[in-house]
Amino acid sequence: MFWNEKMETLRGKELQELQLKRLKETVARTQNIGFYQKMFAEAGIRPEDIKTLDDLSKIPFTKKADLRGGYPFGFLAVPMSRINRIHTTSGTTGKPTVVAYTKNDLNSWSELIARNLTMVGLREGDMFQNASNYSLFTGGLGFHYGAERIGCAVVPAGVGNTKRQIEMIQDFGVNAIHCTPSYAMHLTEVAEDMHANLDSLRIGVFGAEAWSENMRRDLENRLNIKAYDSYGMSELFGPGVAFECPEQDGLHIWHDCYIVEIIDPKTGEVLPAGEKGEMVVTPLVKEAMPLLRYRTGDITMLMEDDCPCGRGQKIARLFGRSDDMLTVRGINVFPSQIEHVLKNIPEVGDQFMVYIDRVNHLDEMTIDVEINKHLFSGELSDLARLQNKIGKALHETLTLRANVQLVEPGSLPRFEGKAKRVVDRRTI
Amino acid sequence: MTRNKYFIKQLSIFSENKSGRLAAVAKVFEESKVNIHAFSIAEANSFGVVRAIVDKPELAFDAFSKQNYALQYTDVLGIKMNDVPGGLYHVANLLGSIGINIEYAYAFRTGTFGTLIVKVSSPEDAVEKILAAGLELVPATDYNF
Ligand SMILES: [Zn+2]
Numbered sequence: 085m086f087w088n089e090k091m092e093t094l095r096g097k098e099l100q101e102l103q104l105k106r107l108k109e110t111v112a113r114t115q116n117i118g119f120y121q122k123m124f125a126e127a128g129i130r131p132e133d134i135k136t137l138d139d140l141s142k143i144p145f146t147k148k149a150d151l152r153g154g155y156p157f158g159f160l161a162v163p164m165s166r167i168n169r170i171h172t173t174s175g176t177t178g179k180p181t182v183v184a185y186t187k188n189d190l191n192s193w194s195e196l197i198a199r200n201l202t203m204v205g206l207r208e209g210d211m212f213q214n215a216s217n218y219s220l221f222t223g224g225l226g227f228h229y230g231a232e233r234i235g236c237a238v239v240p241a242g243v244g245n246t247k248r249q250i251e252m253i254q255d256f257g258v259n260a261i262h263c264t265p266s267y268a269m270h271l272t273e274v275a276e277d278m279h280a281n282l283d284s285l286r287i288g289v290f291g292a293e294a295w296s297e298n299m300r301r302d303l304e305n306r307l308n309i310k311a312y313d314s315y316g317m318s319e320l321f322g323p324g325v326a327f328e329c330p331e332q333d334g335l336h337i338w339h340d341c342y343i344v345e346i347i348d349p350k351t352g353e354v355l356p357a358g359e360k361g362e363m364v365v366t367p368l369v370k371e372a373m374p375l376l377r378y379r380t381g382d383i384t385m386l387m388e389d390d391c392p393c394g395r396g397q398k399i400a401r402l403f404g405r406s407d408d409m410l411t412v413r414g415i416n417v418f419p420s421q422i423e424h425v426l427k428n429i430p431e432v433g434d435q436f437m438v439y440i441d442r443v444n445h446l447d448e449m450t451i452d453v454e455i456n457k458h459l460f461s462g463e464l465s466d467l468a469r470l471q472n473k474i475g476k477a478l479h480e481t482l483t484l485r486a487n488v489q490l491v492e493p494g495s496l497p498r499f500e501g502k503a504k505r506v507v508d509r510r511t512i
Numbered sequence: 513m514t515r516n517k518y519f520i521k522q523l524s525i526f527s528e529n530k531s532g533r534l535a536a537v538a539k540v541f542e543e544s545k546v547n548i549h550a551f552s553i554a555e556a557n558s559f560g561v562v563r564a565i566v567d568k569p570e571l572a573f574d575a576f577s578k579q580n581y582a583l584q585y586t587d588v589l590g591i592k593m594n595d596v597p598g599g600l601y602h603v604a605n606l607l608g609s610i611g612i613n614i615e616y617a618y619a620f621r622t623g624t625f626g627t628l629i630v631k632v633s634s635p636e637d638a639v640e641k642i643l644a645a646g647l648e649l650v651p652a653t654d655y656n657f
Contacts, residue, residue: 455526455582462524462584464554464561465615471556489558492528494580 087202087234088195091340092395099396102340104137106368111143113374116161119146119154120376140343141354145364145377148181151319156182159373167372172220173318183222183318186371190229193321196338197230200327203336203395204287204312206260208235211284213256215241215249215263215271222322223292227262230324236260243267246274254280260287262314265295265303272306282307289314291323294402294420298427300332313401319378320367326399334387334398341369344399345377346386348416349406357386360416362406363399381406383418410506412440413447415484419506422451425477431459431470435496442510449486451478457493515639518649519587520629521569521656525562526582529555537562537581544568544575549655550629552618563618565590565629567657587635590650591642593619593626603628603647610641 086092094102111131114120124130129142151159160167168187172180185193206212212231218224218240231238239258241249249271252258263271268290275282285307291314303311315335316323326337337344342365346355349362363380383403391398404420411417419438426432433454441448453474455467467490474488499505527533534553541548541564550565566572569585576583591607593599600619607614607630615631627650632638642649 457526457580457582460526460582460584462561462586463615464556467526467559467561468556490526490528491559492526492580493582495528 087199110374113161143376145379151181155179171222184372192369194229194233196324198233210236210259212236213239213241213258213261222318226322250275250280257284262289265290329393336395339396357388360385425481438506440508451486452489452491520652522586522588523564524584524586527562529560546572550620588631591628592648595626610645
């Protein structure tokens with residue numbers, strides 16, 4: 085079922101015409117912003133030079149640091165009197181980034197969330213528990229208004245008090261929940277301890293952090309739900325930019341509202357479908373804060389195959405952040421790819437470390453892997469076999485040879501918070 | 513007669529091949545008051561397996577497990593050798609002629625005779641063949657208490 089069938093399935097010439105019309109409007113709006121006036125002048129382009137979708141490539145990228153430089157309201161394209169809401173995103177360094185919305189922006193955003201929730205099976209009359217932060221974080225209010233839009237009964241549960249959250253699901257008969265995947269895991273564990281009956285729950289919508297297919301299977305089995313991945317970022321409204329459909333194989337990004345490009349994060353070169361790179365997004369319906377070619381820092385790819393559900397081209401689930409990307413012998417490598425390979429080999433333990441060295445002008449990648457002590461056979465020959473198996477699996481995925489070292493359980497560093505598993509020892 | 517009375521419990525301990533690791537392994541034995549009868553190390557570049565025959569394998573196993581080591585019991589056989597020149601040749605030659613495939617072996621001496629520890633792929637069959645060929649096996653209780 086569709087929320088807005090025409091827009092969700094728009095493709096070919098019709099889609100391109102709409103995108104071009106909206107791109108021109110967006111470019112015109114950006115000319116109210118000092119940053120973009122300067123950018124166009126420096127790049128030697130005028131708004132009227134954008135005549136086709138291909139002309140988009142003439143425009144330089146906008147980076148997160150540019151937005152921070154405009155703190156607080158330097159990127160507004162409309163007078164403050166037209167602003168209806170303000171959110172901020174916490175930066176890891178320095179000042180937050182401020183995002184603002186007109187009435188139309190809030191409407192467009194709710195419409196996108198309504199599409200997503202309808203796509204995964206929510207309907208008028210369903211009860212939706214929004215276990216998400218309701219303050220400056222966009223995940224709370226974003227989902228709240230979107231779920232209200234399709235006629236759900238929304239429980240604005242917010243974060244914390246897990247026992248109370250579980251009681252509400254059980255006592256109210258909640259059908260769907262939105263939260264971060266890690267909170268969903270915690271909630272699952274507590275619910276199991278409480279022997280709670282969560283039979284009414286059918287759908288889980290999880291986002292705002294990376295989560296694996298293993299975690300999906302775990303959540304689906306233990307909560308007896310379908311779990312869907314949600315993608316968004318405040319600069320592009322918030323959650324709802326892209327979302328999984330019931331196929332659970334990639335995320336539909338709404339092409340009538342966002343132009344997607346995948347680039348090589350090092351060179352800026354635009355990559356074809358099927359190749360991994362950094363996603364660059366040009367939002368097409370943002371009024372208060374229009375952006376052009378915004379570098380998301382997220383690594384994904386455009387998928388080549390059509391989706392049976394009839395909606396447009398999908399992006400793959402995220403592979404990681406471009407800041408984490410390594411270039412080894414000219415090949416782009418993400419620590420998440422290594423992690424994925426290792427997680428699928430049972431004889432491998434929990435931890436690994438990656439070291440990059442330059443030996444005789446050549447990059448060498450060494451990966452220390454803890455063995456799983458529960459599957460140690462006692463035989464040296466099995467260890468040698470395991471070492472080869474890991475090396476082969478890594479080579480297949482990375483198209484790069486790595487020197488694999490098996491190390492003792494517990495010998496590698498443990499990390500609290502964000503793991504730093506890569507040590508680049510190259511000196512240029 | 514049960515053949516597995518000859519199955520000696522060897523401890524096979526995963527260890528990285530770097531300085532200090534052997535001492536770390538030895539220290540666990542020392543702290544758990546376990547006596548080592550025989551000991552060998554097999555290496556493959558950066559890592560290896562420490563093999564040990566000890567008096568109290570269960571006690572040692574627990575002590576290593578507590579310290580997060582990866583280890584496993586391995587059933588091995590102990591064949592008696594005469595402690596004279598040609599003792600090993602005699603045993604090795606016989607084993608070859610009765611078709612016993614040895615995965616690895618190491619030897620040590622106790623009292624008046626030597627013991628050849630062998631790891632074979634199917635110890636049940638091997639026990640039968642070895643005894644039939646007239647060689648003497650050391651009962652496991654001589655080592656593991
Ligand atoms: Zn689909």
